[in-house]
Amino acid sequence: MERTQVWASGGGVQSAAIAALIVQGKLRPDLCVIVDTEREQSTTWEYMDAVISPALASVGVKMHRVRKSEFEHRDLYGGKDSDTLLVPAFTTQSGGVGKLSNFCSSYWKREVVKRWVNSQGVKAVDLWLGISVDEMERVQAERSAKWANRYPLIEARKNRGDCISLVKSMGWPEPPRSSCYHCPNHTQHEWREIRLRPADWKAAVQLDRELRAKDPHVFLHSDCVPLEQADLDDANGVLFGHGCSSGHCFT
C-alpha cells in the first residue's frame, strides 16, 4: 500500500531544518501540517509567516495550519468529569512540589494531526517528526499498521547545532523555540523571553491566575507562586527538567 508522507511541523528549530531540506530538494512530503494550539507563542507564527511558509511555497509545498478547536473539543481540562488539568503544571497538593501529567501535547497536537490527516483521505501514513540526534530519547515507535513515525533529521544524522547551521545557510534568521506561551516546561530563559513580549506574557499570567481559580494548588512555574512573582533568574533552577517526550512539542 502506498504510504503518504506527512510532515507534522512543530514550528521550531528542527522543523525549520526540515523546511530547509525540503527547499533544497532533499525531502519531499505529500502533506505538511502544523497545529495551532490557539495558545502558541506569537513568535512562532511571525517566523512561519515571514520565513517558512513563503520558502515552502517557492518550491510548491503548502503548509496547512490547523486550529486545534476544529478537531478537538478539549481545551484545558479533560477526564470523566472534565476536571483533570491537561497541561503539565506544578502542584502543591501533596505538600511538596509535584508535576501534573502532560496530556496536552497528545490531545492538542498528536490527535489533532491524526484527525486532520485522516480528513485528507489517506490510507497509510509515514508521519515525519522533527527530532534531532541529540533528542533520541524522544523517539517513539508508532504501533498501528496505518501510522509509522519517521525522523528525517535522525536519518540525516543532524543534531540541533547542525539544524541551526542549516537554517542559517539558507539565509534565514534563527528560528524561535516553539511552544504554548504558558507551557510549564519552559526554562528560565524561555520565561524571560516571553516576559519581553507583553501580549504573550499577559496571556500567560492571566492563564496562571485562572488555573488557581479552579485549583489553588496549581502553578505554571516551579516556584509555585503567581507567575509574575516567580524568580526567572538562571540561578533559580527549574524542577523536573524540561521538554516533552511526545515528539509533538518543542520541535
Ligand code: SF4
Ligand atoms: S507546548 Fe507545553 S503546554 Fe503546549 S501542548 Fe506542548 S506540553 Fe502542552
